[in-house]
Amino acid sequence: MSISVPQLHAELPTGCSVDRSGFMRRVSGVQAVSPISPPRSPVPLRLSVPGRLLAGGIGLGCLVILMIAGLVVPDSRGVGTHEQLGMPACGFLSRTGIPCGTCGMTTSFSLLVRGDLPAAFRAQPFGAVAGVAAGMTVWAAGYIAITGRPVHRLFRRCSATWLVGILLGAWLISWGWKIFVVVGGLVGG
Numbered sequence: 009m010s011i012s013v014p015q016l017h018a019e020l021p022t023g024c025s026v027d028r029s030g031f032m033r034r035v036s037g038v039q040a041v042s043p044i045s046p047p048r049s050p051v052p053l054r055l056s057v058p059g060r061l062l063a064g065g066i067g068l069g070c071l072v073i074l075m076i077a078g079l080v081v082p083d084s085r086g087v088g089t090h091e092q093l094g095m096p097a098c099g100f101l102s103r104t105g106i107p108c109g110t111c112g113m114t115t116s117f118s119l120l121v122r123g124d125l126p127a128a129f130r131a132q133p134f135g136a137v138a139g140v141a142a143g144m145t146v147w148a149a150g151y152i153a154i155t156g157r158p159v160h161r162l163f164r165r166c167s168a169t170w171l172v173g174i175l176l177g178a179w180l181i182s183w184g185w186k187i188f189v190v191v192g193g194l195v196g197g
Contacts, residue, residue, distance in 0.1 A: 054156035067149025070142040077117035077139070086131045086189065090114040107190045109183040113138070130189070134182035 055063070076093070083089040087107060091097055093114075100108040116135025119128040128136040148159050 053158075055152065055158055059158075060153045060156050063149045064153035067146050067153060070145045070149070074117070074121055074139070074142055074146070077114065078121045080114065080118050082115050082118040082122070082127075082131070086115055086186075087111045088115070089118050101190070105191070107183075107186045109179060109186075110135075111190070112186050117142075132182060133185055134179045137178065 080089050080092045083091075087101065088097060090113075098108055098111050100106070101111055110132075112132030113135040116128045116132040117139045119125075119131055120136055120139040125136065128139065151157070152159060
């Protein structure tokens with residue numbers, strides 16, 4: 009069987025050739041060979057100065073957030089800690105009596121930086137996870153800024169779709185927990 013092939017002869021499948029009439033034909037007796045990939049450098053590539061500055065800025069931003077969380081006093085209601093920063097009370101909570109998806113985040117961060125991980129999870133589970141991630145980001149970004157070595161190689165096996173799905177699911181479960189705690193009237197949640 010012959011297949012008509014336009015003038016693109018550069019990328020033929022292994023074991024195929026094009027005859028004079030322009031048809032691709034399978035050549036018998038040709039052994040398929042795979043190209044040898046160039047050897048990988050044992051030293052990973054280093055980031056440029058702007059990349060290192062960006063990493064340092066991200067790390068510094070996360071550090072500032074954690075430091076601010078250390079300055080505010082966690083509200084015993086489990087919500088409203090952000091009001092100490094001059095922000096208004098949650099409009100969704102005040103109108104409906106149901107907390108929004110981020111209610112308790114500041115309280116959770118504030119409890120987390122004080123080392124009270126169980127209370128941080130009770131206040132807002134996703135906030136506790138985000139706080140731990142912010143702390144890890146400070147260290148990872150500092151490493152990148154100082155050494156110039158990227159850490160993205162640690163995440164190569166993570167699919168972005170799966171990661172977003174897991175984070176969204178965890179946030180929704182945390183929101184459900186927060187609704188349960190506030191509507192149920194559990195203290196310190």
